[in-house]
Amino acid sequence: MMRTGKILRVAPGYNPNSSSLGVDVAFLLFGSIAVTTLTLVVGSAVRLWRRTPSSRRDGV
Amino acid sequence: MASDPPRFRYERFGGIVALSRPRSVAYLDREYARSIGFHDHPRWRGSAALGDGPLSAPTEVHLVLSRRCSAGCTGCYVGATPDGPALSEIDARAAIDRLAEMGVFHVALGGGEAVDLPYLLDVARHARRRGLVPNLTTSGLPVSDMFAREAAAVFGQINVSVDGLGAEYSRARGYDGFARAERALQLLRARTPHVGVNCVVSRDNADRLGPVVAWARSLRLSEVELLRFKPTGRGAGIFADRDLTPRQARLIYPRALWLGLRHHIRVKLDCSFAPMIFAWRPSRRVADFLGVLGCAGGDVLASIMPDGQWIGCSFGGPSEGHFRDPSVWERGFGAFRDFTTHAPEPCASCEYLALCRGGCRVVAAAAAGDWWQPDPGCPRVQRWKATHPKEPIGSSGPPPNHKLPVVA
Numbered sequence: 214m215m216r217t218g219k220i221l222r223v224a225p226g227y228n229p230n231s232s233s234l235g236v237d238v239a240f241l242l243f244g245s246i247a248v249t250t251l252t253l254v255v256g257s258a259v260r261l262w263r264r265t266p267s268s269r270r271d272g273v
Numbered sequence: 274m275a276s277d278p279p280r281f282r283y284e285r286f287g288g289i290v291a292l293s294r295p296r297s298v299a300y301l302d303r304e305y306a307r308s309i310g311f312h313d314h315p316r317w318r319g320s321a322a323l324g325d326g327p328l329s330a331p332t333e334v335h336l337v338l339s340r341r342c343s344a345g346c347t348g349c350y351v352g353a354t355p356d357g358p359a360l361s362e363i364d365a366r367a368a369i370d371r372l373a374e375m376g377v378f379h380v381a382l383g384g385g386e387a388v389d390l391p392y393l394l395d396v397a398r399h400a401r402r403r404g405l406v407p408n409l410t411t412s413g414l415p416v417s418d419m420f421a422r423e424a425a426a427v428f429g430q431i432n433v434s435v436d437g438l439g440a441e442y443s444r445a446r447g448y449d450g451f452a453r454a455e456r457a458l459q460l461l462r463a464r465t466p467h468v469g470v471n472c473v474v475s476r477d478n479a480d481r482l483g484p485v486v487a488w489a490r491s492l493r494l495s496e497v498e499l500l501r502f503k504p505t506g507r508g509a510g511i512f513a514d515r516d517l518t519p520r521q522a523r524l525i526y527p528r529a530l531w532l533g534l535r536h537h538i539r540v541k542l543d544c545s546f547a548p549m550i551f552a553w554r555p556s557r558r559v560a561d562f563l564g565v566l567g568c569a570g571g572d573v574l575a576s577i578m579p580d581g582q583w584i585g586c587s588f589g590g591p592s593e594g595h596f597r598d599p600s601v602w603e604r605g606f607g608a609f610r611d612f613t614t615h616a617p618e619p620c621a622s623c624e625y626l627a628l629c630r631g632g633c634r635v636v637a638a639a640a641a642g643d644w645w646q647p648d649p650g651c652p653r654v655q656r657w658k659a660t661h662p663k664e665p666i667g668s669s670g671p672p673p674n675h676k677l678p679v680v681a
Contacts, residue, residue: 218304221286221323224564225297226539227430228333229381229408230471230498236542236550236565237496238529244559251562255299258292262279263309 223251280404281306282330282376283314286323289332291378293406296429298332298378298564323561324627327572327610330375330602335576335587336360336368338393339385344412347447348473348515350588352506353385358579362392366399368577368596373403375602379429383410383587385579388420397427410434410471413457414450421457425464432469432498433458437478438488444477458492469496469539474525475515486532486540496539499529501546501650503588504639512639516650523652526550544569545633548651551625560628567629567648571606585609589635608644609634619657620647 225237240247276293287303288311301309303317316329339359340351351357360368372380380400387393388411397407406429413433416424424431435454436445443449461468470489474482482499489497504512517525526542526549533540542550547567551560566573570585571593578584582592583601585608593605612631620631631637632648640649647654 217308218287218302218306220299220305221302222300222562222564223297224299224332225295226496226541227296227379227406227408227467229410229428229430229432229469230383230500230543236544236547236563237533237539238526238542238550239533239539240563241550241555241559241565242530242534244556248559248562251297254295255292255297258294259279259290259299259301259309262292 220252220256223255225251277401277404277406280376280378281311282378283311283316284329285316285319285326286321287317288314289328289378291332291406293429327606330372330377331573331575332377333379333381333574334372334377335381335383335574336365336372337384337576337578337587338365338382338387338390338396339579341389342384342386342412343389344386344414344450345447346412346507348445348475348502348506348508348511350503350506350508351385357385359385359390360577360579360581362396364581365392365396368581369396369400369403369405371596371599373400373405374599377405379406379408381408381410386412386415388415394420394423394427397424401427408432411457412450413454416457416460418460421460421464425461428465428467430467430469430495431461431465432471432496433461434471434473435485436473436475437481438484441478441481445473445475455492458494462492462494466493467495469494469498471498471500473500473502474517475502476517476521477515479517479521479525479528482528482532483535486536486538490536490538494538496541497532498541498543499525499546500543501633501636503545503633503635505588505635509639516640519652519655522549522650523552526553545636545648547629548632548648548653551623551629552652557625557628560625565628567632568609568612568634569630570634571609575602575606586635588633589638612645615645617645617647619653623653 279292281290287301287306291298340353340357341359342353343355400407408430409428410432442451502515529540576584576587577596581595584590585606594601632651637646638644
């Protein structure tokens with residue numbers, strides 16, 4: 214099976230606040246379930262994005 | 274607003290992708306980045322471990338557009354005044370350009386009262402054009418219906434500062450502005466769902482956060498972010514009276530959890546509350562995955578002040594150099610980045626050190642009198658002090674020649 218690597222970290226949401234990283238505490242409560250869910254959702258979004266031809270530009 | 278295309282930035286461990294659907298910033302390892310079509314990069318030399326050094330650029334930057342505000346909040350952490358300094362529009366745009374070149378994803382525009390600046394929306398639109406997501410914090414006092422309509426079209430998230438309801442707002446801020454803040458929230462919420470509340474938690478309101486969260490829910494807001502009271506600006510003089518009691522500090526994490534579940538709204542804690550979260554011993558793996566970090570100044574985040582100077586955190590720290598100097602990010606921020614390697618006890622033996630990073634440096638500097646001491650509000654630090662009464666918490670600090678240039 215082809216190795217696909219790992220999503221190491223997901224920081225959900227936008228942070229409008231002055232220099233403070235906001236942590237949504239509910240994700241912590243749900244532990245591994247939150248990790249699995251975020252990995253699946255974010256992974257799907259990333260792979261969907263990279264399938265579109267216009268996304269093939271390299272990063273910064 | 275249409276969703277923005279994702280953006281990717283190479284990092285030593287692989288890369289970071291910023292998404293607008295779902296709104297998130299995801300760190301990918303090299304293998305994952307390769308699997309979605311990114312190629313090997315010069316940054317992929319050496320260690321591939323996340324956390325083995327600072328990021329190549331912050332993921333978000335707080336652009337402090339001004340120290341100008343007429344509200345006069347008693348605890349204003351930038352000590353804003355009606356005629357305080359402000360970054361000019363030209364400089365603000367140039368700062369945005371610099372952040373775009375660095376690959377920064379999000380910029381938090383604030384002050385002072387950023388909404389008072391006539392060029393705020395133009396700067397935010399410029400950020401959008403350069404691929405950054407602009408977000409905004411405001412007191413809400415100057416928000417009009419026209420501003421709400423235009424702001425909703427450009428900002429990713431807008432939070433209004435509200436530390437209590439009715440008379441509690443007046444007690445916390447020193448003036449009666451609750452009705453106007455509530456009106457601002459209603460105007461903004463009528464235009465966008467991405468509106469929330471920033472609530473500074475102090476000794477006075479820590480036991481009465483429920484009504485604020487319930488009220489935010491009743492306005493159909495998206496989040497309540499709880500922020501620790503900081504001993505900076507005008508807050509420095511009243512910190513001793515406003516700082517949380519040890520019991521309040523210990524309970525802030527379960528309280529935030531309960532309030533979020535009870536009222537079905539996202540409740541967030543700011544990074545200075547990290548020691549209070551880690552005191553409950555959550556899974557390190559999960560906390561790391563979710564980016565639950567203590568002081569991430571000079572790494573994940575940083576600030577640019579109204580004089581154009583980089584600073585690790587807008588609450589404090591040394592000026593690192595002007596934003597126009599492209600070498601600052603690489604060579605600066607030692608006051609933030611070096612704590613974990615110099616951490617004294619009890620931080621040195623704490624299993625959460627790599628995540629917590631000693632809690633809030635600004636609180637340590639103001640309350641303990643030493644930038645390099647552990648955060649005195651940390652429950653573990655307080656327990657350690659109680660069990661080691663004769664052993665002062667010493668500052669291991671940086672070595673005496675720290676950051677001095679090598680003379681050939």
